[in-house]
Amino acid sequence: MSQQIGFIGGGQMAEALIKGIIASGLYKSEDVLISEPNESRRDHLETTYSVKAFYSNLPIFENCKIIILAVKPQTMGGLLEECKDRVQTQQIIVSVAAGLPISFYLNHIGKPDTKIIRVMPNTPALVMEGASALSRNKNVTDEELRAAEEIFLAVGEAVILDEVHLDAVTGLSGSGPAYVFSFVEALIDAGVKSGLTRAVSEKLALQTVSGSVKLLKESGEHPASLRGKVTSPGGTAITALHVLEKVGFHGIIMDIVESAVNRSKELGKS
Ligand SMILES: NC(=O)c1ccc[n+]([C@@H]2O[C@H](COP(=O)([O-])OP(=O)(O)OC[C@H]3O[C@@H](n4cnc5c(N)ncnc54)[C@H](OP(=O)(O)O)[C@@H]3O)[C@@H](O)[C@H]2O)c1
Structure with a gap:
């Protein structure tokens, strides 16, 4: 053959x-x-x-x-x-x-x-x-x-x-683009709410996400380390991160992935 x-x-x-x-x-x-x-x-x-x-x-x-x-x-x-x-x-x-x-x-x-x-x-x-x-x-x-x-x-x-790990993969990378698209959409709306035009907000949000991923990949640094570098004492980023942590951002992300993993298991059985 x-x-x-x-x-x-x-x-x-x-x-x-x-x-x-x-x-x-x-x-x-x-x-x-x-x-x-x-x-x-x-x-x-x-x-x-x-x-x-x-x-x-x-x-x-x-x-x-x-x-x-x-x-x-x-x-x-x-x-x-x-x-x-x-x-x-x-x-x-x-x-x-x-x-x-x-x-x-x-x-x-x-x-x-x-x-x-x-x-x-x-x-x-x-x-x-x-x-x-x-x-x-x-x-x-x-x-x-x-x-x-x-x-x-x-x-x-x-x-x-x-x-056995493919349900976890489905919850993380298989369904992951949907989470990222939602995050980017929210970021764009947030820019608009703060007075930017939608076109400008879209351009800045997309570049911020793709640029941050490129920086993560090329620096090889842990996300927590890079996050530490953009949070100056008493500054804007740490103030915003405080809000993010008060609503349990990490926990929410872990919960959504876990729910997708469980749904993948259910669908696999049926
Ligand atoms: N697209 C993605 O991003 C993505 C991501 C992850 C996994 N997948 C998986 O990739 C697979 C394909 O998805 P897709 O998005 O490429 O779907 P798609 O664009 O609908 O392509 C499937 C193609 O297969 C043709 N087809 C149907 N029955 C056939 C047969 N018996 N013999 C030969 N061809 C046949 C369909 O023709 P007709 O339209 O004429 O029926 C259609 O052109 C799916 O199982 C999906 O779960 C896709």
Whole structure:
């Protein structure tokens, strides 16, 4: 079997991964195959990335060692039923569908020796700044896992974890963009309330958040240390932080992540 990579589902997440693996040089355009029912999506992917897009998923199963399942979780069961007889033992099935456990794929495919990697990516992968966690079943070798990790490193950061930790990942990085977007929205409104125009407030809030993250990454300093450096005695920042701590900011963040983790566990069971 060739070193071609296949995608089943050519939507947003597949496109982000395709863009990343081609731009990083991990795969050549001609080695990327996609199956996608929507003709305009197929045309778009072929035109933009010079890849091969098919209506049927048969060419993917016939040619690719790594197969990425990038359809919505609610259509995954039907897809697996449709293609379970096509899956070969040496193929690595990598799914990015949120919430579905490895056992779901094994049960549907019905072959216990199938190699499955479950990935929890997040939305910033769409702009090559994702945070993904990968878990494998026992059939996947270290080398195969590393090959899958490379794909997600092409669109951001990636970590390898036991599947038991994927609910925590869902609560932190999977759902995390929603918390950050809410925080930024509140910051913008706060600027407007203090008399700034919305356009100015948006520009300053976004740059403050992205600049602070860049400073954290590049300095390697602990957030508490950097926070200490921007709080001068009796100044504005420490006055504002006092308000933040009175409402239990740390506790609220820990509670929201914990609630998302618990919800992820509930959804996984159902
Ligand atoms: N987008 C994100 O930021 C994000 C983040 C984390 C995880 N994910 C996961 O990534 C997966 C894909 O999400 P997405 O946002 O990329 O969804 P999407 O944009 O809706 O893409 C899914 C694509 O798969 C196609 N499709 C449906 N059934 C198919 C089949 N049997 N064979 C081949 N293609 C089929 C759909 O076509 P039709 O539209 O014609 O049905 C659609 O173009 C989901 O499981 C989601 O949980 C996404």
